[in-house]
Amino acid sequence: MRKGKGKRKRKWKVGREKIASERIEILLNLADKSALKGNIEEANNYVKKARDIGMKCKVKIPSSLKRKFCKFCYSYLLPGKTSKVRINSKNKRVVIKCLSCGREMYFPYIREIKKKRKECH
Helix, strand or coil, X not given: CCCHHHHHHHHHHHHHHHHHHHHHHHHHHHHHHHHXXXXXXXXHHHHHHHHHHHHHHCCCCCHHHHCXXXXXXXXXXXXXXXXXXXEECCCCEEEEEECCCCCEEEEECHHHHHXXXXXXX
């Protein structure tokens, strides 16, 4: 077993992950633009391509970008057109309902509440 071969592989892998994460970000930004223009199907295609790249290169999609598409049917979420956004003050979380599949996703917003308290005092 040669020692040098593994190092070359790791360097290549790091470069590949960086390129993949940049490409994912670009595709999801394109999905934003096309959804705002009214092309929801095109936005869904961009999301699918971004997910495929992420899975193939084993790269995680950042949480800020993950909230832009449904976890279940992977359709782009545009508030008012493809999703409903509600705030549940009792449980301190944001509820996003996908209008394509009908599933709900929950995201906490406790950090925002704590930040407001610090600003007030």
